[in-house]
Amino acid sequence: MFLFFTIINLVFLTLFLILRSLDQLPSPPPFFTSPSPPKTNIIKDCSTTDDILAIEYITLNPDPPIRGHVLNIKAAGNLNETIDQGSYVDVLVRLGLVQLYKGKLDFCKEIEQNFKLKCPLKKGMHKVDSDVNVPKEIPMGKYTVDAQAYTKNGRRIACLKAETVFKP
Template sequence: MQSLPLLSFLLLFSSLVQCFPISFFNSMKTHFFDAKKLNDGADLRPINGDSPLLQCDLLEVQSLNINEIDLSPNPPVRGSELEIKAKGVLKSPTIIDYGSYIDVEVRLGYIRLISQTYDLCEQLEENDIDGLECPLQPGFYDVTKIVEIPQEVPPGTYSVNVRAYNYDDSEITCLTGDVTFP
């Protein structure tokens, strides 16, 4: 089985882990979310599973429905592995193809640590997420990825917002949350 929703999440997550192993990845996965801080929760929904992530931009048309995300352990532990499992459905007639991208923003309080755009297909290939490659066809995806959490992750509460877009700028999915790393 493939897992595009997880793919999107894992792609976002693992590419961030690879690019920003200390501050971004670890922060993103820690464990407390405050939906009230994010638009009073009007366009957010919790994602099933054991994770602090919320799906955002629910008032927008999205091609990826994320059914479940599990992080183990949750919260992640510095200096250890984190297993990420995700399940979801890429709705027809959407095909994720070359030119798709991910916008990532991470803040520590009011300080923006990361504001970066990544090529989604390139990140899939570079991070070997269950062998997924573009183009991705509509259907159910079930993906697992293991990443290393650096020991040096600094403590703090990080606000994370990740949006994935297709080559035609249509929204694939949006993930958000506040993560506290003790």
């Protein structure tokens, strides 16, 4: 059960750090007009231009994450509309070919519990820079995570896919 919650927390961390408003920007910062920061190979943005969140970048350090170490996540994106109560995330987590979890989670409840944020999340540009401890107890293996966030009306907010291997 610990493994399940660790993986789910890593998924939510990635998705919600993008939305977490550490610095509400009135206009695009300089890095949006210069060459973009490198993107991680672990997390893929499977969103489309029709989605509410336009992700500019996601970087991890170290990339890939290492068990028992601090993981720094930097991300930036633009919400094209406000996210309200009733939003949810469809999540699928696998270890190799074994499905560990498939379900729907309350978006607003998760960000409140994990990040002390409350819905509604306001429209606009957001960037984040946060550190997370990766538990050393995560079992070795290849993990894949698919997460798609939706509004209460079923409009997709974002789509993220993650794949990493935790080594000894």
